[in-house]
Amino acid sequence: MSYLMSNYAPLPVTFIKGNGCYLTDNNGLVYLDALCGVAVTGLGHSHPKISEAIQSQAQQLLHTSNWYHIQQQEILAETLCKLADMDAAFFCNSGAEANEAAIKIARLHACANQINEPIILTAIQSFHGRTMATLSASGNSKVQAGFAPLVSEFIHVNFNDVEAIQKYESNPRIVAIMLEPIQGEGGVIVPDADYLNHVQEICQKNNWLLILDEVQSGIGRTGKMFAHQYNQITPDILTLAKGLGNGVPIGACIAKGNAAKLLTPGTHGSTFGGNPLVCRVASTVLDVIKQDNLLSNVNVMSDYIVSSFTEKLKTVDSVLEIRAKGLMIAIELTKDCTQLLQQALDKKLLINITGQSIRLLPPLIINKEQADEMIDIICELVSQL
Numbered sequence: 001m002s003y004l005m006s007n008y009a010p011l012p013v014t015f016i017k018g019n020g021c022y023l024t025d026n027n028g029l030v031y032l033d034a035l036c037g038v039a040v041t042g043l044g045h046s047h048p049k050i051s052e053a054i055q056s057q058a059q060q061l062l063h064t065s066n067w068y069h070i071q072q073q074e075i076l077a078e079t080l081c082k083l084a085d086m087d088a089a090f091f092c093n094s095g096a097e098a099n100e101a102a103i104k105i106a107r108l109h110a111c112a113n114q115i116n117e118p119i120i121l122t123a124i125q126s127f128h129g130r131t132m133a134t135l136s137a138s139g140n141s142k143v144q145a146g147f148a149p150l151v152s153e154f155i156h157v158n159f160n161d162v163e164a165i166q167k168y169e170s171n172p173r174i175v176a177i178m179l180e181p182i183q184g185e186g187g188v189i190v191p192d193a194d195y196l197n198h199v200q201e202i203c204q205k206n207n208w209l210l211i212l213d214e215v216q217s218g219i220g221r222t223g224k225m226f227a228h229q230y231n232q233i234t235p236d237i238l239t240l241a242k243g244l245g246n247g248v249p250i251g252a253c254i255a256k257g258n259a260a261k262l263l264t265p266g267t268h269g270s271t272f273g274g275n276p277l278v279c280r281v282a283s284t285v286l287d288v289i290k291q292d293n294l295l296s297n298v299n300v301m302s303d304y305i306v307s308s309f310t311e312k313l314k315t316v317d318s319v320l321e322i323r324a325k326g327l328m329i330a331i332e333l334t335k336d337c338t339q340l341l342q343q344a345l346d347k348k349l350l351i352n353i354t355g356q357s358i359r360l361l362p363p364l365i366i367n368k369e370q371a372d373e374m375i376d377i378i379c380e381l382v383s384q385l
Helices: 048-058 071-084 095-112 132-137 162-166 195-206 227-231 257-261 276-291 294-312 340-346 368-383
Strands: 015-019 022-025 030-033 088-092 119-123 154-157 174-179 209-213 237-240 251-255 319-325 328-333 352-354 357-360
Touching: 030 368, 048 276, 071 088, 071 251, 071 276, 088 095, 095 132, 095 174, 095 209, 095 237, 095 251, 095 257, 162 195, 174 195, 195 209, 195 227, 251 257, 276 294, 294 319, 294 328, 294 368, 328 368, 340 352, 340 368, 357 368
Parallel strands: 119 154, 119 174, 174 209, 209 237
Antiparallel strands: 015 022, 022 030, 088 251, 237 251, 319 328, 328 357, 352 357
């Protein structure tokens, strides 16, 4: 009998140890992790500098409360704001909470501009979290099923469709656009190269906030520290989590300009958000990415993996498209491929299936030998479909 609620359907494996790109189960079997806990453990498992930071900080101080200054939080805020060209940060415990903070800032922006019943535009097939506001923002009926009435002040438009956004320019209730630069849960959907630039122009023209959800695409996942940097733009609000903590729970909502000034004492908070432990670890993550030149590795390995898949799967009829940005990779198939999840596990490889796509989110530290191991297994499974 399990005393856990049944909201998960875990695969039949229990991991007890990790090292680099590999996990070991309770039977001593070793698996290649090409999922990273869904884009979380970008530096791999049991990274020595992360382990040292956790141990060192745990021996000093875990928690005080945001009623007091937290040195590690202020250090991390400065680092992130300088990396993203932003002005101020709020720390929480997850991506959903970071997006909740962004939504609250958008509401305060509406209030400051005397806009009643404000609306935020989001994208169809988007995913922004599991809280009531963020699942309402998500353009995904599956995560919304059973939770009506939803938070109603969201309108979902087609992703990568500038005209769909322009149609709302005359609506005085619109206050913000919230987008993933690359839709992760939607299947690694990469928009046109200038899409975000056009969206930002519309936002600036109409005094709308541009909110970019980089919970999955941020922290080096795409080969730049943040995916929007490919567009050479700066959003009004940027949300982060997942890879920021390499496994410890931390989220961040970072803002620029007026948006950075809207949260004032009493408007928002988090008991555990930005505690000394998670901020120390997140700072270490950012240090390792820089010191080990991991952005370069992401780009090199992305090119290698995509070119290998393209060559090896070119004659496989069931392969419709290969999409990638850095180490966000998807192979879209023409048929249901749900069974590949268990088949890959049987071959000691961890992947994800979303819709009719295989989704791969390998560690930023992956090397050619590990990439070949992943590629060979995936190609074998796809060829047998």
